[in-house]
Amino acid sequence: MFEERGPAQRRNDRSGALQRTEVRRVWVDLAVAYPRPAGRPSRAVPDGVDLQSRVPGELLGWRRTTTGEWVGWVCVPISQGEEIRYVYQYVAAAALSPREDVRDRR
Numbered sequence: 001m002f003e004e005r006g007p008a009q010r011r012n013d014r015s016g017a018l019q020r021t022e023v024r025r026v027w028v029d030l031a032v033a034y035p036r037p038a039g040r041p042s043r044a045v046p047d048g049v050d051l052q053s054r055v056p057g058e059l060l061g062w063r064r065t066t067t068g069e070w071v072g073w074v075c076v077p078i079s080q081g082e083e084i085r086y087v088y089q090y091v092a093a094a095a096l097s098p099r100e101d102v103r104d105r106r
Contacts, residue, residue, distance in 0.1 A: 025058060027096070031054075048080065060088075074088070074091050076091070
């Protein structure tokens with residue numbers, strides 16, 4: 001889990017979620033967030049929604065679940081063919097990792 005919780009966060013008045021005062025860039029592993037059922041054979045569907053890739057996202061805050069686990073409130077791009085939609089959702093902490101964007105060295 002990210003160690004940077006505390007003064008940089010506040011509670012959202014509407015949802016009660018811990019929100020960051022600044023957005024943090026993260027990687028979202030969709031295969032961890034949406035695990036495939038064990039034993040089910042893989043079948044390619046070219047126009048299907050891609051929920052098995054690792055995509056860049058923005059971490060907006062943290063929330064505890066009723067079982068005590070942490071989930072991140074993220075904005076993540078989900079692609080379906082050529083179309084990309086931005087989705088806001090809670091994602092398990094295990095599916096999130098910090099992202100350092102590398103600057104172009106030209």
